[in-house]
Amino acid sequence: xxxxxxxxxxxxxxxxxxxxxxxxxAIGPGLAKAAIxxxxxxxxxxxxxxxxxxxxxxxxTTRDEADALELARHDFAHVLAEAVQTLFPGTQITFGxxxxxxxxxxxxxxxxxxxxxxxxxxxxxxxxxxxxxxDKPLRREVMxxxxxxxxxxxxxxxxxxxxxxxxxxxxxxSVYWSGDDWMDMCRGPHLASTGKLDPAAFKLTRVAGxxxxxxxxNPQLSRIYGTGWLNKKQLDGxxxxxxxxxxxxxxxxGQDMDLFHLQQEAHGSVFWHxxxxxxxxxxxxxxxxxxxxxxxxxxxxPQVMDARQWEQSGHWGKYRANMFxxxxxxxxxxxxxxxxSGDADWMALKPMNCPAHVLIFRQGIKSYRDLPLRxxxxxxxxxxxxxGALHGLMRVRQFTQDxxxxxxxxxxxxxxxxxxxxxxxxxxxxxxxTYSIKxxxxxxxxxxxxxxxxxxxxxxxxxxxxxxxxxxxxxxxxLPGEGAFxxxxxxxHLTDAIGRTWQVGTIQSDRVLPERLxxxxxxxxxxxxxxxxxxxxxxxxxxxxxxxxxxxxxxRFPVWLAPVQAVVATITxxxxxxxxxxxxxxxxxxxxxxxxxxxxxxxxxxxEHSVAKVPHLLVVGMREAExxxxxxxxxxSDGQRIMTLDEAIDMLxxxxxxxxxx
RNA sequence: GCUGCUGUAGCUCAGUGGUAGAGCGCGUCAUUGGUAAUGACGAGGUCGGGAGUUCAAUCCUCCCCAGCAGCACCA
Numbered sequence: 175x176x177x178x179x180x181x182x183x184x185x186x187x188x189x190x191x192x193x194x195x196x197x198x199x200a201i202g203p204g205l206a207k208a209a210i211x212x213x214x215x216x217x218x219x220x221x222x223x224x225x226x227x228x229x230x231x232x233x234x235t236t237r238d239e240a241d242a243l244e245l246a247r248h249d250f251a252h253v254l255a256e257a258v259q260t261l262f263p264g265t266q267i268t269f270g271x272x273x274x275x276x277x278x279x280x281x282x283x284x285x286x287x288x289x290x291x292x293x294x295x296x297x298x299x300x301x302x303x304x305x306x307x308x309d310k311p312l313r314r315e316v317m318x319x320x321x322x323x324x325x326x327x328x329x330x331x332x333x334x335x336x337x338x339x340x341x342x343x344x345x346x347x348s349v350y351w352s353g354d355d356w357m358d359m360c361r362g363p364h365l366a367s368t369g370k371l372d373p374a375a376f377k378l379t380r381v382a383g384x385x386x387x388x389x390x391x392n393p394q395l396s397r398i399y400g401t402g403w404l405n406k407k408q409l410d411g412x413x414x415x416x417x418x419x420x421x422x423x424x425x426x427x428g429q430d431m432d433l434f435h436l437q438q439e440a441h442g443s444v445f446w447h448x449x450x451x452x453x454x455x456x457x458x459x460x461x462x463x464x465x466x467x468x469x470x471x472x473x474x475x476p477q478v479m480d481a482r483q484w485e486q487s488g489h490w491g492k493y494r495a496n497m498f499x500x501x502x503x504x505x506x507x508x509x510x511x512x513x514x515s516g517d518a519d520w521m522a523l524k525p526m527n528c529p530a531h532v533l534i535f536r537q538g539i540k541s542y543r544d545l546p547l548r549x550x551x552x553x554x555x556x557x558x559x560x561x562g563a564l565h566g567l568m569r570v571r572q573f574t575q576d577x578x579x580x581x582x583x584x585x586x587x588x589x590x591x592x593x594x595x596x597x598x599x600x601x602x603x604x605x606x607x608t609y610s611i612k613x614x615x616x617x618x619x620x621x622x623x624x625x626x627x628x629x630x631x632x633x634x635x636x637x638x639x640x641x642x643x644x645x646x647x648x649x650x651x652x653l654p655g656e657g658a659f660x661x662x663x664x665x666x667h668l669t670d671a672i673g674r675t676w677q678v679g680t681i682q683s684d685r686v687l688p689e690r691l692x693x694x695x696x697x698x699x700x701x702x703x704x705x706x707x708x709x710x711x712x713x714x715x716x717x718x719x720x721x722x723x724x725x726x727x728x729x730r731f732p733v734w735l736a737p738v739q740a741v742v743a744t745i746t747x748x749x750x751x752x753x754x755x756x757x758x759x760x761x762x763x764x765x766x767x768x769x770x771x772x773x774x775x776x777x778x779x780x781x782e783h784s785v786a787k788v789p790h791l792l793v794v795g796m797r798e799a800e801x802x803x804x805x806x807x808x809x810x811s812d813g814q815r816i817m818t819l820d821e822a823i824d825m826l827x828x829x830x831x832x833x834x835x836x
Numbered sequence: 837g838c839u840g841c842u843g844u845a846g847c848u849c850a851g852u853g854g855u856a857g858a859g860c861g862c863g864u865c866a867u868u869g870g871u872a873a874u875g876a877c878g879a880g881g882u883c884g885g886g887a888g889u890u891c892a893a894u895c896c897u898c899c900c901c902a903g904c905a906g907c908a909c910c911a
Contacts, residue, residue, distance in 0.1 A: 178874070278906095291840060382906030383839025390908050394839055397906065429847075438902040492911070526911095560837050560909055561902090570909075658911045682911095715857090746868045773868080781872035795870060807871060820910080 177228045192225040198233050208235040210365055211245055215409035220242070220314055222362040236404055243404060247272030249312070249365050250302075250376050250402040253374070255279045256356045257301035258398070262287070267358060268333040268386065268395060275412060276376070276401035280384055282333065283396055288397040295378040296397070302376070305794055310353035310371025314362060316346045322359065333386060334359055346639045374404040375409045419672060426565040431729055431787060433720075433737070434567070443569030444717055448739035452766070453723070454716055458733050460551060460832055461576050461713065468597050470548040470578055475530035476556065481520035487529040488690055490522075492827040496557045498523040527553035528709060531579040532691040533706070541667075545705060546582035547591055552716070553577040567721030574716045580708040581693070591637030591664070591681055594710055598666055598679050599643070601712050604833040605723065607668040610649020610675075611638055614656035614663045621660050621686055630683050631662045638664065660686040666712075670726040678719060681710040731808060733789045733829035736766070740826055741788050742804075743770040743779040745795035752799035756792060756819060763823045765830055784809065790826060 178197060179185045188197065194212035198205045198221070209613060211221050212232040218234070225231070236242045251270035254277065259265050262283030270277065283289050303617045317672075319341060326335035338359060340348060348365055351357045365371070378400045387390035403409045420426075428434050433450030436443075446454060465472065478500065484490040491495065493710045503518035524530065531549045540547070550594050554574045563569050595611075595806060602609050613634055635652075638644040649667065657663055666679035684707040688694075694702040713719035723731070733739050744753045757769040770779050776793060783791050793805040793814065803820050805814045817825070828836075 205874055223880050228852075241879065289839060381840065382904055384907045385838080390838075394907075396839075399906075436903090441902065488911095496910085514855095541858095557910085562837065562907080563909060564903095660911070663911095743871090745870055748868075775867095777869085778873055779871085784872055791871085793871065797870080807869080812871085 175371075176225065178225060179228075180232045181230075181232045188224060191753075193222050193224050194219070194231060194233060195221045197231065200597065205235075206232060206245055207513040208237075209233040210235060210242060210370060211363055213241075218363050218666055220312075221366050223314055223623045239404070239580075239709075242404075244272055245363065245365050246371055246375075246404055247361075247402045249368065250400060251277035251279050252312075252350065252352065252358055252360070253302045253305050253368055253371065254298065254378070254398060254400060255281065255358060256305055256352050257298050258290075259356065260305075261297060261301050262290075264330070266331050266333055268337075270358075272402075273399075276379070276388065276403075278399045280386070280395040282393070289383070290381050290398060292381055295381070295398070298590055299376075299378050301538065303373040305352070306368045307374045307444075308353070309367050311351075311367045312364040313351040314364070314691060315349050315351060315357075317349055319343065319345050322347050326359075329792055341745055372403075374406040375404060376400050377406075377409065377413070377466065396704050407484075413778065415672075419674075421565075421632040422566075422672070422725045422728045424721040425442045426682045427724050427729040428567070430785075431737070433724070436566070441561075444567060444570060444572070450720070453720055453731065455737050456832070457713065457716060457719070459553075460834060462710075463832075463834055464597065464601060465548075465550045465578065468548070468593065470550040470563050473531070474554075475527060475534070475551060475553070476524070478523055478826040480522050480800040481522055483529060483533075484522050486691060487532075487687065489525065489529070493525060493734070494522075496559065498556045498558055499526050524553075525555055525557045527551050527575065527577045528579060528687055528707070529691060529746045532687060532693050532707070535579075535693050536582050536691070539710060540581075540705075542583060542695055542697045542703075545695060546580050546586050548578055548580045550576075550578040561729070563564060567717045567724075570715075570717050573718065575718070576711050576713040578710055580710065581705040582708065583609075583696075583697075583703070584706060587633045587708070588637045588640065590681075590708055591634060592641045594681050594708075595638060595641040598712050599601070602666065602668060602679075602836075605726070607726070608669065609669065609679075610651070612644055612650070612656075612665045613652045614658075614665060615652055615654045616662060617655050617657050618658060618805045619659055626685070627662070630685075633683060634662055634664050658682055659698070660684055667720070670722065671728070674725075678709075678722070679712045680714075681708055683708055707761060729787045731787070733826070734832045736787075736789050738763050738768055738786070738788050739765050740767040740790040740792055741779075741783045742772050742792045742794060743776065744792065745776045747771065748796055749799045753794050754796060756781065756804060760823060760826065763827050765823075765826050780807065790830070792822065 176189045176190050177185055186197065194214070195206070195209065197211040209221055212219050213232040213234060214225060214229050216687045222364060234241045237681040248271070255270055256265045258281055259267065262284060264286065266282040266283065268280045270279030289587055319338060323335050325502050326338060347359060348362055349357045350360050350362060352368060363380065378398060380399045382397050382399070383394045384397035387396055401412055403412060428450065431449060432447050433453070434444050436445065462472065472521060481490055499520055499522045502521045503515060503516050531551070534549060535547065552574050554572065556572050559569060559571055564571065582590050613631070619824045620627070635644065638650070644650040661682045661684050662783065663680050663682035665677050668676045668678055670676065685704065688704050688707050693705055695705055697703045734764055742757045744750055744752045753771055757767050762766040770783070780791060789809050791807045794809060798804055802817050803816055805816050806822060807814045
């Protein structure tokens with residue numbers, strides 16, 4: 175007999191090999207029906223898996239949503255794989271986990287056909303439903319590793335065989351049977367049968383290529399994605415959320431609101447339209463006020479530098495594949511087009527600003543009294559990114575960073591990092607973001623001794639602790655192996671209005687580049703010392719940050735950022751004169767305002783400016799003209815507020831004031 | 837860069853082996869209307885680029901470019 179302790183503290187003596195399902199049945203028929211899995215000593219397990227020793231047992235029901243979703247999604251993935259193999263014999267299966275909103279399975283289509291496409295999905299979905307309706311029991315079986323490898327090899331499942339062969343020798347591996355005719359190697363757990371899944375709670379969403387084991391050098395498989403839930407209501411809710419997110423897509427809003435465009439002749443580089451560039455200019459002005467107040471000096475450095483400079487900084491060796499390289503020569507003017515002689519020196523567009531900032535530091539002789547020296551630049555960089563990586567404003571080939579480098583002494587690092595934490599905190603809050611901070615620790619491939627890394631990691635950790643931000647409330651987390659090769663880094667992850675996260679800000683300490691580029695200062699002792707260089711950014715890049723803001727605000731920018739802050743719209747042409755007066759006064763008060771005196775009905779104008787997300791619409795007809803008032807209709811509200819022109823100017827001026835100036 | 841899909845008017849999209857169509861937008865005219873689309877008329881496209889098959893290609897084939905989704909990449 176073994177002793178099983180339940181969450182309420184009660185214990186039961188049961189025969190060895192009793193299953194959680196047996197215990198649920200013994201407790202009551204309601205629980206027997208509701209229980210879908212079990213936690214045995216904290217580990218999630220099949221409800222039909224026998225308990226072999228004394229244990230703490232908690233039965234899992236669909237009310238334990240996180241566990242239930244995880245189980246269901248994992249099962250959906252198995253059902254997907256079974257369906258694909260049933261429909262397309264010869265397909266090899268590989269790996270199929272659950273995801274944040276569903277599941278996927280990577281399969282290798284049989285050689286007789288190409289990769290799977292979207293067109294295959296409806297039939298696969300139908301087959302999955304058939305498997306669910308058949309309510310096939312999911313049975314766990316333990317097999318010897320070697321027997322399993324042989325079995326996979328015989329079945330022509332080379333990927334599965336390869337994988338099993340990498341698991342420790344002599345280990346027993348579990349497989350799961352779906353009925354008696356299909357199995358997959360899997361650690362589990364699973365629901366008791368396919369019928370526990372809701373056939374209306376999943377949808378296959380897309381097909382994409384994915385490399386075997388995530389390695390570019392391996393064969394590419396077909397990854398079939400699905401979204402999976404416990405019931406149809408959850409699925410519908412999820413699909414609705416996806417639609418809502420799609421409406422916020424910055425590429426769509428960028429076009430609708432006439433903010434920017436991209437075109438193939440300059441792919442990966444943004445054409446900013448007047449409306450979009452107004453947002454940029456406001457952000458730039460905001461950031462200048464921020465860095466001026468925080469003791470930074472702004473600089474501007476060359477776009478193109480000689481390759482020798484990049485060799486010295488190390489970029490030529492490590493980063494050249496992503497650099498735009500240009501010959502320093504006058505092109506021929508023959509009809510055939512430019513020919514590169516091969517004799518010219520190479521130059522390159524800067525992919526980063528750091529070396530140029532070190533070169534500024536190196537001009538003249540710096541004293542310890544000059545430190546910390548904080549050099550800021552709205553630095554326009556070019557990086558030749560893999561074409562498949564480009565994405566709207568989020569990943570571009572030309573971008574402008576809010577980039578600064580702080581040159582300081584060892585003993586100033588913690589203080590500087592702490593000050594940066596405070597600055598970043600203020601900025602992110604003023605844009606309405608919450609955030610978490612993560613510390614990316616030393617990677618496998620790195621420069622420097624372990625002692626140096628201990629020191630560098632401690633400095634960053636220390637600063638965040640002292641800033642009081644290293645708490646779970648701020649999502650503090652340490653990420654082993656994620657640091658840069660020369661230094662650990664702190665990362666700021668923003669959470670936007672609909673709960674998505676974006677990594678933007680960063681600060682990292684660097685002792686490598688000052689060494690390579692021979693930056694030094696004269697210390698109190700009269701000797702030369704190496705400064706430490708802190709690389710830091712808050713927006714990350716203007717392009718990406720604006721993209722994030724568009725999605726965060728769903729295009730409804732706060733007034734201070736809105737490209738057009740107000741429109742004065744007339745009801746009849748008799749009010750045109752008054753409308754122009756109002757517009758002129760608002761302009762004089764610094765409001766970005768336009769007059770709409772077109773020959774259109776007020777309904778039309780209201781609709782158009784609402785769709786364009788103009789924050790305030792000032793409607794004027796003869797009534798307002800005679801009384802010197804305006805009727806303000808604000809975005810997001812149906813009503814109107816009648817007020818005098820002076821009151822309106824006060825209100826708009828206040829709202830149009832950037833948060834840091836209020 | 838890899839796999840798949842897509843590329844037709846400014847935008848969203850139909851469509852056909854015999855040199856193209858809608859809605860919105862744009863222009864003109866009428867209308868002066870009180871809070872989410874007034875009506876009529878009109879202009880506008882060498883159907884992403886190149887090559888091939890064909891009497892004939894926007895449509896079929898091949899190559900290239902770009903976009904989308906995912907993968908890989910993002911010191």
